Amino acid sequence: MENLVVIERLGRRYAKHWAVNDLTLNIEQGEIFGVLGPNGAGKTTIMRMLACLVTPSAGSATICGYDIVRDPTEVRKRIGILTESAGLYDALSAQENLQFFAKLYDLSPDQVKGRAEYYLKLLGLWERRRDPASTFSSGMKQKLSMARSLIHEPSVLLLDEPTSTLDPEGAKLVRDFIYSLKGQGRSIILCTHNLAEAQSLCDRVGIIKRTLLRVGTPHQLQTSLYGRQVEFRLANVGRLEGWKDGQGEIINDLAVAVSSIDGVGDVAVTGDSMFVSMDDPDLHTPGIVRYLVEQGAEIIRVAEVEHSLERAYLDLVSRPAEVWGAEGEASSHTPHPTPHTPTIGGAAA
Amino acid sequence: MKGGKIINGRVIAVIENEWAQMRRNRVVVLTTFAPPFLFVGLALTVLYISSFIDLNPAAVSKISGILSQSLPSTMYVLDRSDAVRAALLNPFLILFEMLPIVVPLTVASYSITGEKQNRSLETLLSTPIRTWELLLAKALAAAIPGVAATWYSFVIFLIAARFLVTRDLYQNLILSPTWLIAISLLTPIFTMFAVSLGIIISSRVKDPQGAQQLGSLIVLPLVGIMIAQVLGAVDVNFSAILTTALVVAIADVLLLALAVRLFRRETIFTGWK
Numbered sequence: 001m002e003n004l005v006v007i008e009r010l011g012r013r014y015a016k017h018w019a020v021n022d023l024t025l026n027i028e029q030g031e032i033f034g035v036l037g038p039n040g041a042g043k044t045t046i047m048r049m050l051a052c053l054v055t056p057s058a059g060s061a062t063i064c065g066y067d068i069v070r071d072p073t074e075v076r077k078r079i080g081i082l083t084e085s086a087g088l089y090d091a092l093s094a095q096e097n098l099q100f101f102a103k104l105y106d107l108s109p110d111q112v113k114g115r116a117e118y119y120l121k122l123l124g125l126w127e128r129r130r131d132p133a134s135t136f137s138s139g140m141k142q143k144l145s146m147a148r149s150l151i152h153e154p155s156v157l158l159l160d161e162p163t164s165t166l167d168p169e170g171a172k173l174v175r176d177f178i179y180s181l182k183g184q185g186r187s188i189i190l191c192t193h194n195l196a197e198a199q200s201l202c203d204r205v206g207i208i209k210r211t212l213l214r215v216g217t218p219h220q221l222q223t224s225l226y227g228r229q230v231e232f233r234l235a236n237v238g239r240l241e242g243w244k245d246g247q248g249e250i251i252n253d254l255a256v257a258v259s260s261i262d263g264v265g266d267v268a269v270t271g272d273s274m275f276v277s278m279d280d281p282d283l284h285t286p287g288i289v290r291y292l293v294e295q296g297a298e299i300i301r302v303a304e305v306e307h308s309l310e311r312a313y314l315d316l317v318s319r320p321a322e323v324w325g326a327e328g329e330a331s332s333h334t335p336h337p338t339p340h341t342p343t344i345g346g347a348a349a
Numbered sequence: 350m351k352g353g354k355i356i357n358g359r360v361i362a363v364i365e366n367e368w369a370q371m372r373r374n375r376v377v378v379l380t381t382f383a384p385p386f387l388f389v390g391l392a393l394t395v396l397y398i399s400s401f402i403d404l405n406p407a408a409v410s411k412i413s414g415i416l417s418q419s420l421p422s423t424m425y426v427l428d429r430s431d432a433v434r435a436a437l438l439n440p441f442l443i444l445f446e447m448l449p450i451v452v453p454l455t456v457a458s459y460s461i462t463g464e465k466q467n468r469s470l471e472t473l474l475s476t477p478i479r480t481w482e483l484l485l486a487k488a489l490a491a492a493i494p495g496v497a498a499t500w501y502s503f504v505i506f507l508i509a510a511r512f513l514v515t516r517d518l519y520q521n522l523i524l525s526p527t528w529l530i531a532i533s534l535l536t537p538i539f540t541m542f543a544v545s546l547g548i549i550i551s552s553r554v555k556d557p558q559g560a561q562q563l564g565s566l567i568v569l570p571l572v573g574i575m576i577a578q579v580l581g582a583v584d585v586n587f588s589a590i591l592t593t594a595l596v597v598a599i600a601d602v603l604l605l606a607l608a609v610r611l612f613r614r615e616t617i618f619t620g621w622k
Contacts, residue, residue, distance in 0.1 A: 014619065051475040054615050076477045087472030089366065091373040096366075103362035104476040132373075148472065 001028040004064055004156055004187040005050070011058035012045050019045040021211050023059070029155075032178070032188045034202030034218075036195065038317050041209045043191040047160045050189070051081050064155050077105065080149035084161040086141040087148070090134035094125050094144050097133055098151055105152035119147035123177065139170020146177055157181070157188045164193060175201065195310040205309070207316045214316055222307040230281045232292060233273040233301035240296045254295065258288055275305060355485070359478045363486030364493075371456070371494070381452045381494050385502035388448055392441045392506060396513040399434045408432075431518045438514075438522060442531055445503060449495030449536055450543040451568060457491040457547030458564035462557040465617060474614055481609045484548055488605065491547070492540040503532050527587045535590060538597045543567050545604035552612045 005027035012020045020042035027033045037043050048054040050061060052072035060067060066074040088097050098116035107115065120126045123143045133141060142162060149157060159178065163171035171194075178201055181188060192198050198205050199218045206215040214221060237251040255267040255274050263284040265277035278284045281304055292299055371377045409432040464470035473483070510523055522528065547564045554560040 048471075048618060053471065053474060053618055073477050073479065076475055079475065081472060081475045083468075083471055085468040087469045089370060089467065089469055091370045092366070096369060100362055100366045101472075101476065103365075104359050104473075104478050106358055106477070145472075 001030060003027065004029045005033075005061070005189065007050075007059070007061040009059035010046070010049060010056050010061050012042070012049060012054060013057040018057075018210060020049070020208075021058075023208075023212055025206060025212060025215065027156075027187050027189065029187055030183065030185050031203045032182060032190060032201055034198035034205040035189060035191045035208055036193075036198055036205055036313055037191075037208035038193075041317075043208060044160055046208070047081070047083075047158050047189070047191055050075075050156075050158055051079060052076055077152070078155045079158055080152065080154035080156075081158040082142075082145055082149045082160065082162050084164055086133075086138075086145040088133045088141060088145055091132055093130045093132055094120060094136070095129040097144060098147055101148045102151045107152060115151050115153075116147075119150060123147055137170065139166050139173050142166055142170060142174050143177065146174065150181075153186075155186050157186055158191075159188060160191045161193065162190070163197065171197075195308075195313055199309045207313055209317050218309045221312045222309055228279065228281050229268075229275045229277050229305040229307075230285055230288075231273050231275050231301060231303050231305055232288065232299060234292070235272070235298040235300045237272055237297070254292070254297070257295075258291065261288060261291060264288070273301075357482065359482050360486040360489070363478070363483060364490040367460075367487065367490035368494070371490075377452075377456065380455070382498045384452065385448050385498045386505070388441070388444055389502045389506045389509070392438070392444075393509050393513060395437050395441075396434055396510060399437050400430060400513075402433050431515055434514055434518055435522055438518075442528055445499060445532055446535055446539055447568065447572070448502075449492070449499040449540045453491040453495035453540055454543045454547045454564050454567060455561055457488065457544035458551050458560040459557050460487040460491065460548055461551040461612075461617070462554060462560045463551075466557060470617065480612050480614075481605070484552075484608050484612060485605060487548055488541060488544045488608075491544045492537065496537045496540050499536050500532070525587075527590055530587065530594070531590050534594045535597070538594055538601060541601045542597050542604065545601060545608055549604070549608045549611055552608065552617070 003026040005025070007023055007025040010020060010023040011018055023046065025033075035043050035046065045054060049056050050063065050068060052068050052075050055069060060069070062068065063075045064078045066078065068075050089100070092100065095116055098119065099112050102112040102115055117126070120129050123146070125140065125144060125147070128136070128140075133144060136144065142165075146162070149159075162178070163174050166174060175197060178188065178190065190198065190202060202218065204215060204217050205221060207213045207221070234251065237254070240250055240254070251269055251272070251274065255269050258264060258274060258276060259267040261284070263278055263280065265279075267277070268275040276288060285302065289299060289302060371381070461470070464473060507523065511519055514523070546567050547560070550563045551560045554563060
């Protein structure tokens, strides 16, 4: 797939403070890319630089091959932007709002009329096309604004916190619409605080705190941070033949034994369960199961642990940037032990 | 200016958008279109009342002297009644010039700060519209209604005044080249000057209140000219008007170019809250 957005060492400084620094990123055609970060992380500055509203202090970026500094008009023709506020004219009707923006993109009169009608119908606003935007709910305004940002069929869509001011129902409407845009060949950059939103919508996610802390698919981010872990829950840890009596001690001893198996990393124990870190659960899980059964263990659950993106995000943004380096592809990162459970040091995987 | 025609589709779209919003704002409609008609009513009332005023010969002589400077081709001798009317009417020319400036200036002063306040500026500036297209469109959208209202009301004044003044005064003062050129040429040129200044202020001031307060200062020089003319210190004659028109027209172009140079997208986004 072609990279529609190419960002190289992009930075923006306000006085002595770098709002964004050394950001390098490529976004493919058709990809929904999530930009996650806390307040003040530079998400909006990134969007404004890509929309040619703010000039970078360092680095470069191209959209559809056009440089954001040298060819701002060509870039703007190819992007659509949706900001936190709807950016509509309250006194104008829904149809007038769309038609006005369509004309700014030099669409023909037939296209202006046709596309406004298409999007109003698609978003369920056709019946209220003649009503002033001021009479719309915030969810409807945001939908109308979404239509505005798409009216010229942009190749790249920049969505800056599109659901942050909406109630849950309005947010769902907008999220569903974003999801429906998948597979239409346009790249979407979605800035959000909402981790569940990023997890459900985005093909890849970048965690930003002035610079790019980590990038990868939501699954990659989760697993790269904590490694892949498999839970083995045992039914009879207190009654294993050949092992010392007393629940807790036996499972700890068993965990030490498991951690010495090839391919196994750290092993953590919580209650009747062992959480075993490993690079490749598909390869190593059968061997561990076999070993546990040979020791007389009755296994009642074997499942890979799913870590939430939220936990990965919170862990990443709470650490100093230098811990992670300027940019890290999720897949290249060394797995870390699960922070919330006690661990037993094991053989390096 | 790159990008083909000056009045292109994007400029027209912004003008239409501005007008569509104005139409829905009764206060703007009223303040744009009512004052010209009020001025016409005032001028006609003054003309009517003036027929009851009598002047001494010395005053008539002085008025004739002033008028002979503004109307060099007019060598007629005013009778007493016409002298009074001419003296009262002449300052209305400046008032007619001020009419299309005051309200469009307010609209222009609000043009950029209003977009910012409405939170539509970011989406507007992320479209392919160029700065000069946006500012030209905003200036024209603010100026055209004011100029049109002035021309319209002046036509009404022309028709009504015909019944209130003598043929001599009507043809030699109201239909004089000085008045006609002033209304037809100076009105749009002055208006564009004022709205261009208003737009510069609007794109440099952070809030609409500040923009309007600063914008109101632009009218002061015109008020000064009017007072000077009433006092006989300034001659508003044909050649003066043509010279003024030329100078202000050049200033209009330069001001719009300056407005484009002074328009800082970044400052608007990063400096305005």
